Amino acid sequence: GLPAQTRRGALIVVEGLDRAGKSSQCEMLRGFLSEQGHVVKYIRFPDRTTPIGKLIDSYLRGSSHQDDHSIHLLFSANRWEIAKGIEEDIASGTTVIVDRYSYSGVVYSAAKANPTLSLDWAWQPEIGLPRPDICLFLGISPEEAAKRGGFGAERYENEAMQTRVRQLFQTIFEKMQDVAIIDAGKSMDEVSKEIQSAVTGCIARLDTCGALRKLE
Numbered sequence: 001g002l003p004a005q006t007r008r009g010a011l012i013v014v015e016g017l018d019r020a021g022k023s024s025q026c027e028m029l030r031g032f033l034s035e036q037g038h039v040v041k042y043i044r045f046p047d048r049t050t051p052i053g054k055l056i057d058s059y060l061r062g063s064s065h066q067d068d069h070s071i072h073l074l075f076s077a078n079r080w081e082i083a084k085g086i087e088e089d090i091a092s093g094t095t096v097i098v099d100r101y102s103y104s105g106v107v108y109s110a111a112k113a114n115p116t117l118s119l120d121w122a123w124q125p126e127i128g129l130p131r132p133d134i135c136l137f138l139g140i141s142p143e144e145a146a147k148r149g150g151f152g153a154e155r156y157e158n159e160a161m162q163t164r165v166r167q168l169f170q171t172i173f174e175k176m177q178d179v180a181i182i183d184a185g186k187s188m189d190e191v192s193k194e195i196q197s198a199v200t201g202c203i204a205r206l207d208t209c210g211a212l213r214k215l216e
């Protein structure tokens, strides 16, 4: 392969339902990749620290209300305001691990069953954002999620939403490329081993797959 300095970083997205263990797995993956000598950055969406992120945070906590379309576009805008930074990091050789991305974006919004907010409509503002080299989907059954402490207090953390979110994730990932579907009901160690092997394969292919692509 090329020397490390001239090789671009990888864009790795971790997706899944609430309680699937995304954040812990991102942390473990970060440790694994750092040990291998990669420069790694971890980011998460929504990024609640920006002005747009603060509006999203207040909506998720239930302190404010928003039209379904409007909040959807804010979630997307929150990705666009960070997108340039991601591209720069990747170009300079940093591997970026992203906890939730456009897939959560479309799935949670479409799960509201608002007649004018389809998956198709929801996808449009995502077009042109950096495209992940790999998306790891951590799947978890409702039973296992319940064992892990059930629902949190935020908006969307209820049975009806989570059921529709699970179905919609399945719908979009079934026909998608560069996705690794991982059974997150297994032990933390088993899950992290599966993630490591999927990511190692992805990074090995990077030399040949050229520049970071865009979502289309």
Ligand code: NYM
Residues within 6 Å of the ligand: 018, 045, 046, 060, 075, 076, 100, 101, 102, 104, 105, 106, 108, 109, 155, 156, 157
């Ligand atoms: N969420 C997350 C969306 O509805 N749209 C999005 O674009 C993104 C990135 O925010 N229940 C939802 C999914 C989660 C909630 O995420 C907060 P987290 O990872 O629990 O902080």
Ligand code: MG
Residues within 6 Å of the ligand: 018, 152, 154
């Ligand atoms: Mg959550």
